[in-house]
Amino acid sequence: MMILVQGDAYDPIYVTDRIEIFVQSFRKSLVVMPAEEFATNIEAVVQILTEKKKNLPEEAYSHWQYISNETYEFDRTKRIAEIVKTVTKEDVLRLFDRFMLAGSPDRRKLSIQAFGREHLDLMDQPVSESVCRVTSIDDFVRHVPLYPLSPSVKITDSMRMPKE
Numbered sequence: 001m002m003i004l005v006q007g008d009a010y011d012p013i014y015v016t017d018r019i020e021i022f023v024q025s026f027r028k029s030l031v032v033m034p035a036e037e038f039a040t041n042i043e044a045v046v047q048i049l050t051e052k053k054k055n056l057p058e059e060a061y062s063h064w065q066y067i068s069n070e071t072y073e074f075d076r077t078k079r080i081a082e083i084v085k086t087v088t089k090e091d092v093l094r095l096f097d098r099f100m101l102a103g104s105p106d107r108r109k110l111s112i113q114a115f116g117r118e119h120l121d122l123m124d125q126p127v128s129e130s131v132c133r134v135t136s137i138d139d140f141v142r143h144v145p146l147y148p149l150s151p152s153v154k155i156t157d158s159m160r161m162p163k164e
Helices: 012-032 035-050 056-068 076-084 089-099 117-122 137-143
Strands: none
Touching (some): 012 117
């Protein structure tokens, strides 16, 4: 699940807190959602997945995605649509509880926050132990377990080539 919020009316910390409140309230909405409404949402997703491409460039782009990632699964969206048709509200709630609710053991969250000038003073606020603050993209990528970057190389003046 991805939630994207852009704006400068509120600071990123406030927005992040509001997103967490939304996620919890969304679960409540799922629980009380009537079966007909859930079925309508499922059908809408199936319709989006099986929608015929509008023109040749759109179709070509779709095919090139499968070629470039070397999966060659040209019928992938149709197969996903067939799976979506079998999804129940209980399935969605189980997935939601396992991966999306705060405190769930299998939840992983990446929150990218850009602080504008008017909120720069909030950047240095203490964060909980469960938060890993990243201030350098290179340092972050270097420590990611999947395809980490090689150690950085520092070039100093003593290592530069002499001028001729």
